[in-house]
Amino acid sequence: MTNSLGFLLAARRCEIDELDQLARTSELVSTIGRLVHALQRERGLSNVFLGSGGRRYAAERQAQVAESLQREAQVRAALDPLVNDPRRLAGGARLFPRVAYALQGLDALPALRQRVQSLALSPEMAMAAFVRLLSALLAVVFEAADGATDPDISRWLVALFNFMQGKEFAGQERAFGVAAFLRGGNDDVQRQHWLHLIESQERCFRVFRDFSNEALRARWHAGASAVQLAELERLRRIGCTSPAGTVLDANLGPQWFEACTQRIDAMQAVEDALAEELRALCGRKVAQARAELQRDEALKMGNSVQSGHFFAEAPSAEPAALPGTGYGRQLEHSVLQLVQEQSQRLQAMNDELQQVRATLNERKVVERAKGLLMAHRHLSEEEAHKMLRQTAMNQNRRLVDVAESVLAMADFLPRGAPH
Amino acid sequence: MTNSLGFLLAARRCEIDELDQLARTSELVSTIGRLVHALQRERGLSNVFLGSGGRRYAAERQAQVAESLQREAQVRAALDPLVNDPRRLAGGARLFPRVAYALQGLDALPALRQRVQSLALSPEMAMAAFVRLLSALLAVVFEAADGATDPDISRWLVALFNFMQGKEFAGQERAFGVAAFLRGGNDDVQRQHWLHLIESQERCFRVFRDFSNEALRARWHAGASAVQLAELERLRRIGCTSPAGTVLDANLGPQWFEACTQRIDAMQAVEDALAEELRALCGRKVAQARAELQRDEALKMGNSVQSGHFFAEAPSAEPAALPGTGYGRQLEHSVLQLVQEQSQRLQAMNDELQQVRATLNERKVVERAKGLLMAHRHLSEEEAHKMLRQTAMNQNRRLVDVAESVLAMADFLPRGAPH
Structure with a gap:
């Protein structure tokens, strides 16, 4: 009696395990995405708050901190059970050190907020701290995408990661631009950094478009109205590409912040749709793998299993395709x-x-x-x-x-x- | 209270799991290697048996079949528990279909032997059948090497796979040469195939040398005496590179078989040493990972854990190296x-x-x-x-x-x- 069919079934069970793990990883990634969004906004508001000597956006910042804390609690609630049950996700050996590092950043966040509140930081220092934390969170997403073992799910995780990374560059541009307007000007290095942020966004969104589908690409294009984009480009021109020595109008700071925020909020809607697409895909994949397992298990019950012709004398290079229709035949x-x-x-x-x-x-x-x-x-x-x-x-x-x-x-x- | 250290510990536990799985995979690979060796010898003996119309090596072949059956039983004994406990190995979703395929081949082996016994096959047909089975077994080893997640273990698995593959080409050359001598000649296509087998061996052994260590390379060189190699090359020259139309002396068949067999048996000794090296490496890796886990767990018990300076204002691009000496300091x-x-x-x-x-x-x-x-x-x-x-x-x-x-x-x- 052979175990050959037994190993085929065991392989399918392993595959279902992996898909279940990937589905959970995808959920975690989208929960992290929500926290990233909240922290990006908090970063922008903190920058206006600091750049205006605490006069602007004090209340908005407080409200946003509350929102960030809520999102953080959701991420922690998703993470906590994994410590004692690490096999719920795949590739824990590589994913969890990233998680540990990101948690270090979240643990240090209250002290950072305290220093923002007491105006003990420059906008640049606050910016650098938030960038560090957000990059630690995105590293978790990167690792999740890199560790995925299903090409379709991996493809969507790569799209999602690049979208999130592009959005992060957009968020950095928002905070960086706010600081520039409130400071009243840019030197050469700062202008170069701004251009770098624009270019980095475009690179990421290009990958997103390549790895995404038509519906999401359409949604991405519909997300920003021509009017909004024109306003954004106008402010970019004033803030970033005007000649050295130009004095920037500090009142344009909040205007810039609003224009960027509209765009980034529209991105969040696309990101949610992307995460939903990923969730649905995982569901379909798991269901399909279970159906295949059931089919093969039925085969084991039946008595019609033939051992096949392993040593067929004229083996074709490619095994004959299975008929796709009906299962009785199969x-x-x-x-x-x-x-x-x-x-x-x-x-x-x-x-x-x-x-x-x-x-x-x-x-x-x-x-x-x-x-x-x-x-x-x-x-x-x-x-x-x-x-x-x-x-x-x-x-x-x-x-x-x-x-x-x-x-x-x-x-x-x-x-x-x-x- | 942070879970950061908890995730670090969870990551280490996942790593230990992976290393344990890899150690088991490596064991399985070396058990398969023994079966491969037995089947390669059975293939060669079957070829002489068939090529001589059943007159030569009848008893030797019977003894070798018994040896193959014993090795097969060992492989099956190693495999059977995995069907109900697939997580004992890593990457079952990809490894087990290869196992299932190889088992199909082993299941079909008794019928093949029957046909050899009753001289119902040409040497070429028997050769093709054994090559098919052995390549199915080697595909399991390939998948094991490809799925390994530890670079050091992966390196040894790649060395082992290439060594086994090179040895398989040497085994094919043995069987192919026997058939040629007993047949009394080679046509152009056959001579080309023979050269191809020689060249393929050399390619594989080159990878083995690159991925192996000095001790094993020395062992590999010491394995074959200059006298044996000279005899092998002499018979290669007669059998493979003599001009078309040359009539080969059938009596050189068994001589060729013995020369090849000495060489291949020496290879098996190197392969055993390779497998032993791999086993020891897995043991060291697991022990080291456990020691690190213990160290980090001690850290959790102690009260000296600091949260660190995630938002240090002048973060260096590379985190400071940990002092390597003593753990009290750490x-x-x-x-x-x-x-x-x-x-x-x-x-x-x-x-x-x-x-x-x-x-x-x-x-x-x-x-x-x-x-x-x-x-x-x-x-x-x-x-x-x-x-x-x-x-x-x-x-x-x-x-x-x-x-x-x-x-x-x-x-x-x-x-x-x-x-």
Whole structure:
């Protein structure tokens, strides 16, 4: 008596486990997305509050802190059970250190708020602190996308991560712009950073569009009215691209904040739809895997299982396709065919998964090359990025290829003096 | 109260789970290796038996069948408990379909042996059947190596897989050569296939050498005496590279079989040492992870846990390195530092894992490109391989790069008439 069918069933059960875990991870990611949104808004309001010496948005900031606390409580409630039941999610060995790091940031948040409240921080310092926390939260999402084992779900997680990351750059632009208007001007480095934030958003949203579907792309385009976009671009022109030395009108600060907030809130609606799409996909996948398991279990009950012709004398390179219609017929098919079908499906899934992950890996490679340039040549992040991009344009190569060359030549890079 | 340390501990527990699973997978792989060895020998003996019309090696073959059955029983005993407890191994969703397929082959083996016994098969047909079964068993090993999540263990699994695959090509060469000597000659296609088997072995053993250590490389070189190798090369020259039309002496068949068998048995000793190395490595890794868990748990008990400075105003790009000496000092360190240390370690592991897997992926890409050429241009496997290799040499590019180009241009390939 063979266990072959038993292993086919065991494989399906493992697959269902993985899909259940991915569904839970996807839920967690969308809960984190809500907290990220609240903290982004709190960051913007804190910046106006600090930049205006505590005169503007004091009440709005207080209300937003309450909102952030509520979202944080939801994230913690989703996380807490995992400590004692880590197998509820996949890839805990890699995901949980990211979670631990993000929780460190959330733990330090009350003290940060205290310092904002007492005006003990510059807008820039508050900005840097919030960026650090939000990047720790987004790192959890990145790890979730990178660890996914189903290519379709991975694809949506990559879309979601890039959307969230693009939205984060938009949030940084909001806070950065507010500080600039309230400060009354920009120097060259600041203008360059602003342009970097605009460009980074576009890069992320491009990936979102590539990995998303038509409905969501349409929703994304419908999200911002032409009037709103025109206002945003007008303020960008004034704040970011006017010549050095231009004095900015501080009253445009709140106006800028509102224009950005409208856009970012519209993004949140798209993000919610994306998360909903992901949730539905996980549900469909789990249901389909369960149906397949049931079908195969029925096969085990039946007596019509043939052992197949493993050593068929003229084996075709590709096993015959299974008839897709009706199941009565299928019962007559051999376990061998089922096994071959399953193997082919897994191979195709694996190929697709690698393609999807390559997109995430490209980002990793570019980030690492930037980090290397920053450390070795004392560049800011945007200077490093600009250097990579300029080289790519000059050499007519892709950004990721230039980044790979930089990493490959790491040993030849001049070592800057230590900080 | 934060759960940050709790997640760090949960991550370590997940890691220990994964390492335990990998240790079991490695055990399974080495058990499969013993069965592969027995079946390879049975294949060779069956070929002499069939090629000599049942006169030679009848008793030896019977004894070897008994040995194969015993090894098969050991593999089944290792596999059976997994059907009801699939989580004992990692990546069951991908591993178990391969297992199911290999079991199909083992189930069909008694009928195959019957046909060998009654001389109802040509040596070529028996050869093809055994190759099919052995490749199904090696596919389990490949999947185990591809699914490993620890870079050090993955590296050894890749070394082991390539060694086993190289040994399998050596086994095919043994059986193929026996058939040639007993048949009394080779045509062009057969000679080309023989050369292909030699070249394929060398490719695999090159990867083994790259991913192995000095001790094993030394053992590998010591395994074959110069006298044995000279005899093997002499028989290769006679059997494989003599001009078309040469009549081969059938009496050289058993001589060839013995020369190959000595070499392959020496390989088995290296394979055992490799498996032992892997076993020891898994043991060390698990012990180390447990010690780290214990250390972190002690930290939780102590009261010296500081929350760290998440929003330190001048955050360095790289978190400060932890002092490596003594643990009394470490207790005073913050959870934040532990978390950062863990994150850095995971990042480094992930980078390394991707490099190791790339080797396996290169093999996949080359195999897929070969398959494409075989289907589209009606080439044999070795013709397809030769075409890829020739192109790589002409264009001064790596084989894998040419293979990738072939896959990228799949749509432009001429479609051959259907078989």
